[in-house]
Amino acid sequence: MRAHEAGWAHAEGARGPAWLQVPEDPNALVTHLWSTSAAKNDDGALVVGGVDMRDLVAEHGSPAYVLDEDDFRGRARGFRDAFAAYDVYYAGKSFLCTTVARWIVEEGLRLDVCSNGELSVALRAGVDPVLIGYHGNNKTAPELARAIEVGVGRIVADSFHEIERLVDLSADAERPVGVMIRVTAGVEAHTHEFIATAHEDQKFGFSITSGDAFEAVRRVLAAPGLELLGLHSHIGSQIFDSSGFEVAARRVLALHARVRSELGVEMPEMDLGGGFGIAYTTQDDPSTPAKLAAEMSAIVARECKDLGVAEPRLSIEPGRAIAGPSVCTVYEVGTVKEVALDGGARRTYISVDGGMSDNVRTALYDADYSCTLASRHSEAAPALARVVGKHCESGDIVVKDEFLPSDIVPGDLLAVPGTGAYCRSLASNYNHALRPPVIAVRDGAARVIVRRETEDDLLATDVGAVQ
Template identity: 60%
Template structure:
């Protein structure tokens, strides 16, 4: 079961598993390499990332602060490029996108998936090759599709009958013939939280395989000379550590490929199985080995297509979280430490759900450590909470921190590189924090932190 899945049951009976506090770790000062950025360590008690003491980062850039380990992120990009050699690797920009990330992707030879006109604008703004961009989205506007056509993006993944007609019209009008894929809802049950499972029929994405909508979408695309159908796309969800669902999805897509060949005499050359691979957030999490995932997916596609009498299509994958998630941490300063006798201690920080809404949104779990020093104090059951006017404003629901934690200490939260900055808001008029990239003992701002002037700009 996913760590995000909350078992049902009688709350007045035995305490449900997700409400029981975790066991205290043997060493509160430990930096687990499976969870923290690859260059993380403790030097003279303080957490360091990219060769830099987090206390220096906090002094120079303030808190809250997103810190991104450049070597970690780039090395994971290279891991994917190597593991999926001969296939297409497109980074899912929704995880975290900025100009500097796009430059790293270009350097490391990966493509990028965008899900809006704004994300497309970021990629194009630094001269990223348009043919290595894939445009996603369940409600692409005419303006977004037009910009994608004019830029010459490599693929557009269509999500509805209306979009097929809209794109076909715009492509003919602009004299373009884009490569398109059909997003297929395969009906695979991904073992993850309801809000990040995306392949069951009762949700907004894609065209259902079971109902015949996907097959009808293929018919409509093939009837439009302005569109070039090149393949099928599937995405079964996010934070998935059990790869069995990908095999089921691949088999169901192969059945549609066979139907397309039999009905239309067309053999589609591409198959995109999406992303959604999980990472380790807490001690019990196990992240899948990328090489094993790559080898497994290739073998799955080869076998299901061979069994179906089809040539093996070119495989594409769309990792996001697994590339940028583990390399990011967030630094906070402790403001208040409030003991709720008999329950736990509430540790209030200078950020919260405005810079990390994932815990409030779908029960995400995180590892937190005292980052500005080591401590030999006993463990204290804690809840790391933000400063927003919401009782659900939690960053870490349950964790253990040293009992001598005090205002002014720095706390670091691991594995926040994915979705935290992307989902950030200005709730309660808090400015969004800066993003700083660290490498080889140097730090540079890659996304400027907001100021109160930024919050007031645009108001009349």
């Protein structure tokens, strides 16, 4: 849904980005930015999963990540059902805790991890290791040894050094170690430089163009303790259509066909990666799992037919598209000030009790977010606002530009949608902030699934502290 479809109108003298428009009702939610249960009640307060955010903050404090369990599970099922012929791996790096890992398995998905810590969470949650894929561009020998020991289903090899480690470690393994080769297809995803991963000049994978990818395949095939499963390609993040996947699939399948022709091996699998986008603002128009599945399956079928090869079993790795819209972050307003802009316009700076320690994506990726007044209804006219955090950085911005009611005061609650992916995962203790809790909501009940950090947590690793 575009901005004009939500009943927005242009404002005279507005100094936000060109696409930003003044809402006719600044209290209304743009529903496709929020989890499916999010709504405003008669008081104008935000309710998610049947839980009033005023009550949630009164009990659990702020800031807090609020996870809509039914929405999360529904999005997971949506990918499972749409990609029924695929293996669907949830990308744990987007957000992972033991509860979420259990949900993922209960909804019929597998789990992708990229560190020893993420593997530990998965194992603690009781995830069958066969359902786990292990990513990463610099997996150490101890990390690989553990992955092999517990029996993860596949390891995605990313360098020749890693293949050497796998060869050595697999010599004493009870069973062959399943390996996929991560390749770079030379595709530029239309996304931020730091989250585009398929162009040549970056740290991930083996280049198809240079011949490294073919050589990596050859070395894995030559290792008796390794089982080559197939090729893995990931083109980036926040991708809204299948055009990039089409180019990547063509190049990866050409390599797949070359391996069959020159090495006599038809690899059984291929992973198309993830990166499916979500709506952070009214300018974002993501595709649906069903449409993506139909288009991506058609691409692979067509290319395989042209190449004369059997279609490999496909897998994908959605993370953001499941976790992202399922979470909003609730903050309490601390200070409000107006700043004069060039030409006589003004912007309101609203400081909240969190910031880049709980959502660094605005500072890191220049990401855009929306927000809403979450604690009451307002009759005030909308004003151009910037929501900022409490940290000692001028770049500590949560929402760069949004029209909010002009009567916001300290003590009001603001909620930011679309914060389920990478916000808690990238959260830090900058300025010795305490990382917020994750509160799951469902059927009018709220429960803590990741507790708020305490000062004891903060000081626990400071071995120089006075005893």
